[in-house]
Amino acid sequence: MGWRRLAGAALAAGVALLAVPGTSNAQVQEGIGHHTPAQGYAGKPGATDWLGSYIWQGRQVWCVSYSYLAPDSSVEYQEGDELKTKAGVPLAPEVAANISYLLLRYSTTNSPDESAALAHLLHSWTSFEHGGLSLSPTSDYRTIAYNEAFHYDNLPPSARETVDRMRKDAETNRGPWTAKVTAPAEAQVIGTPDAWKVDVSKPDGAMVGGVPVTVEVVDATLENGLATAEFKTALDGGPLTVNVVPTGPNPSVTVKLDSPADKPKVHIPAGRENMQRIVTTGGEKKLTAQASTTAKTAPGAVKVAKTDAETGKAIAGTALRITAADGTSPALKQDDTGVTGPDGKPLVLQTGEDGTATVPDLRTPQDICVVEVAAAKGYEEFFDPNAPPKACGKVEAGQTLALALTNKPNKPVVPITIHAGSEGAGVTAKAAFTTELDTGALVAFGGGVLIAGGLLGWVVRRRLVAARS
Structure with a gap:
């Protein structure tokens, strides 16, 4: 068994079949299948019927005009219109869909049972009693109908089982099919694989299993590193899942597959009205589906370490603002929104007990x-x-940018003890002052240090005066 895959050497819309020159000598060659007892009719030659394929100029073909002459490799065939019954009546849509599917599915079979079953079903659907076709033994090759029950009963048991299986297969999986590609719902990260879904569905919406699908990716690779590969849909009828690795900002996935045609094509012998019409494929059509999304580089993070400039120890509780390169606008998160606080301004956070603060999920590079x-x-x-x-600094994809800031500690204070004298024995006053003043620091604290120092000096002077009075 095998799905029909058209290639350069195979039939392409009938063109290759027409291009092969006829041989000089008549040649009928049976392919694979089974011989059965002959169905009698007027002028019937031979004692058996052949249910199976024929080899026409190197190609495996099946006949669709029961009892006409077998295909002769010296006769050239031309592509005809849609397949009709032996009486020239258009096929019912579901029958045409069945035939297209079976030809697509089984035209490369190596199984005698499958080949015989395919021939049997083709004759059953195209040469039944209608439009002047009859089962009467007095009918000639032009008007004899195919006796479905007679031939079925004379097939080997394994072939009969195959007929039943293939008929059910066709009714279950016939076209027309539709194909669909679904990109992952989550944001894609360049260099990180994610699952894309491919659906091949039947008219009833159910999935078709075991269908060969060619997958092509752009701005991405498949997990094997290639840009093109062939897969098969799940046999259980589930979707095909393909892991795709984005390599750029706009990854896309395109799938191509052969689908059963709505109406199969037939090939007609040139100048030989009494020779079988043949089919080689279902006249399949190409289905294409595509989906795309966007991808970004992997997010990064920034980690700030705040330490004492003199001791190197961690400093907790330092307020830090996270900004873009300009120092005023917000940095960007992976989803391109700003890293902001409740006030809408660039986020301010404090260092923890270990003196560090971390901001994750940042857009990269940034x-x-x-x-x-x-x-x-x-x-x-x-x-x-x-x-x-x-x-x-610059945050790169998937990396943590380490930044360091130091603070110089406040200058130490020098304690002074002032003795109150004999009358104030045991009473002391302690004043604190710095060995030098930093004007900027004083201004920064709103004059608070200066005022505090003045008040404390005033208290000391009052106590000294009181001790002397």
Whole structure:
């Protein structure tokens, strides 16, 4: 068994068949099948009938004009119109669909039972009693009808079973078919495989199993690294799943397959009215379906480490703003939305206990900046809001950009103990001051350090005066 696959050496819409020159000597060659006892009619030659294929100029063919002369390789055949019955009556649509399917499905068979079953079904559907065709033994080769029951009963048991199986197969899977490709619903990532679905369905919507399908991809590869390969739909009638690896921003998948034609084609002998008409394929038609989507590079992340400039220890609680390269607009997430906070502005986050902060799911490649918004406690003195610490870099696909920021700790304070004298024995006052003042730091804290120092000096002076009075 095997599906009919047309290629350069095979029949292509009948053209190759017509192009083969006839041989000089008459030659009838039986292919594969079974001999059965002859169905009698007036002038019947021989004691047996042949149910099976013939070899016409190297090709396997089947006859569709019961009792006419077998195809002669010295006779050239021409492509005719749609297949009709022996009496010239158009086939019923479902019968035409059955024949197209069986020719597509079984025309390359190597099984004698399948070949005989195909011949039997073709004669049953084209040469039954109608339009002047009769089972009367007085009929001649032109008017004799095919005795379906007689030939069926004289086939080997295995061939009879095959007739029943192939008839059911045709009625179940006949065309016309439709093909559909469905891209994954999830966002595609360049370099990451994902499953695309291919459906080949019958008129009732059910899937056709075991159908060869050629898959071609653009801006992508198949898992084997190729851009084209042949697959088969699932035998259980489920969809064909193909893993596709995007290599660019616009991956697409196209499928091509042979489908049963709505009406099979017949081939007619040139100048020989008494010779069988033949079929080689179902006159199949090509089905094509395509789908596309978009793909992005793998997302990246940025991880910021905040440390003490002098000790190298982690600094927790530092407020950091995540921005694009300009330091003011939001960075972009993988879905191209901005990395923003509830206020719609670039996201501000704080370093954790380990002194780090991480932003995942970033669009790549992308330049990212991390800008310090406010220093952690103990590092306020050297923080300048007009020139805050800042670190930038590029986030690449599937990678984590590591950025580092340091803070210089506040300058240490020097404690002084002032003795109150004999009258104030045991009473002390402690004042704190820095060895030098940083104007920027004072301004940054709104003069709070300066005011606090002044108030504390005023308290000390009052206590000294009180001790002396």
